[in-house]
Amino acid sequence: MKKIASLFLAAVMAFSLAACGGSDSSGAASQGGSAAGSAAVSAAGGDKVLKVAYTGNNLSNDTVVEALTPIKAYCKEQGWEFTEVEYTSGDVSKLVDNLENLLVAETDIILFQSASGDAVSDVVQRLKDSGCVVVSYDDADHVGSYYLTQSDEEIGTAIGEAAAAYVNEHLDGSADAVALGLPSNDVLTIRANAFIKAYEENCGGKVVFSYDLSQYAGDYASIADSIAQAYPDTKVILSIADTTLVQLSEGLTANGYKPGDIFCFGCDTIKEVREAWLAGEETFNTGSVYTHLPECLYDGFLKAVETKQTGEFSEAEIHQEVIATSAENVEEMFGNK
Missing domain, CATH: 3.40.50.2300 (Response regulator)
Structure with a gap:
């Protein structure tokens, strides 16, 4: 290619x-x-x-x-x-x-x-x-x-399938997940619903909670706190965009997580994520969709x-x-x- x-x-x-x-x-x-x-x-x-x-x-x-x-x-x-x-x-x-x-x-x-x-x-x-x-x-x-x-259903499905494939290969086929969505946006709701469905249909894992990003006004530290306190068994995070995951990573680190403890899948394959992968750096971002x-x-x-x-x-x-x-x-x- x-x-x-x-x-x-x-x-x-x-x-x-x-x-x-x-x-x-x-x-x-x-x-x-x-x-x-x-x-x-x-x-x-x-x-x-x-x-x-x-x-x-x-x-x-x-x-x-x-x-x-x-x-x-x-x-x-x-x-x-x-x-x-x-x-x-x-x-x-x-x-x-x-x-x-x-x-x-x-x-x-x-x-x-x-x-x-x-x-x-x-x-x-x-x-x-x-x-x-x-x-x-x-x-x-x-x-x-x-x-x-673009087909946001196709995008969401690709995110969910990538996460499920990773779980099947590396996490014995089952892992709790949380989702980061934006229900106020019709297009992004289609994307989020699709990755939740694809994840649950293609591995033994479940999405235990879906966060509404509009309610947090950019306060990703609070989302990370919530994951650590309310859903401590979470191993996978599914998101509508890579940018949300990059912003979430600082809060995850503050809560004691490190790459390899929790695996994040998003969309856009942003430059920051690409450069980390190319450099072989450890990152929470495990997969994406371009x-x-x-x-x-x-x-x-x-x-x-x-x-x-x-x-x-x-x-x-x-x-x-x-x-x-x-x-x-x-x-x-x-x-x-």
Whole structure:
């Protein structure tokens, strides 16, 4: 299997300002259906200073930083404006406000992590009608001009199956587990339910409790305390994201746990986890799932750039394939990334 790094580099080299796949037969209709929107897109010549923006629920998230880095570099090279605006996870009203403000600012390209496609559909449509090209992800309703798709059931299943396989191989087939979920987010609820189901169906272990991350407001020390006090037999932690596990690790250490006492499985294969695996360091993070967000978001950005310059649309859907990762395949997957 070719390394993701090589694929990403090849993608970056293959795309240019006017080279991103064929145009969609629906043309401007898929953007917004308005003549004004089509004219605004077509008028975006190569010399125009474009306004590009991103809004998501955690700008410091390692995966988001990695995804935005090449986009920022591209904009800087072109002399374009780049703006990033945060909103708190689940705060749909703030996301809508951010998009409204970017509409007023006459932004040309917007990339955003959706909290609710239904709630943002109106402002996104008005953005598209104005000539803005919108790239969305974590968006079940696919409201963007281009949208990243992933199966959160597939992601959750991969997490649960990886954890179960580890338990079967190393822990005699049975181990108590706790889950870290976010019930307020419909997409992440699908992911959490899937990894709980996959874990329990593929080994003799049980998920004895599921923590609602929204109730802890980032207080991972309290979660670690709770695990140690209420569920001391826990050997496995299943999580919607690697970032939560990295933040939890300090609390686990404070409670006397060390890598090898408890085994954590999450999503995104963030840089901090990859680097620990590559260096052979001990870490609580035992397995993860990679969804190609950095590569796919960059692909969406390049499609948006071409659309602004030509007025033509490529295939709207950009699918994120799921790959299970661990210390065993990290060199093959990310050795040069």
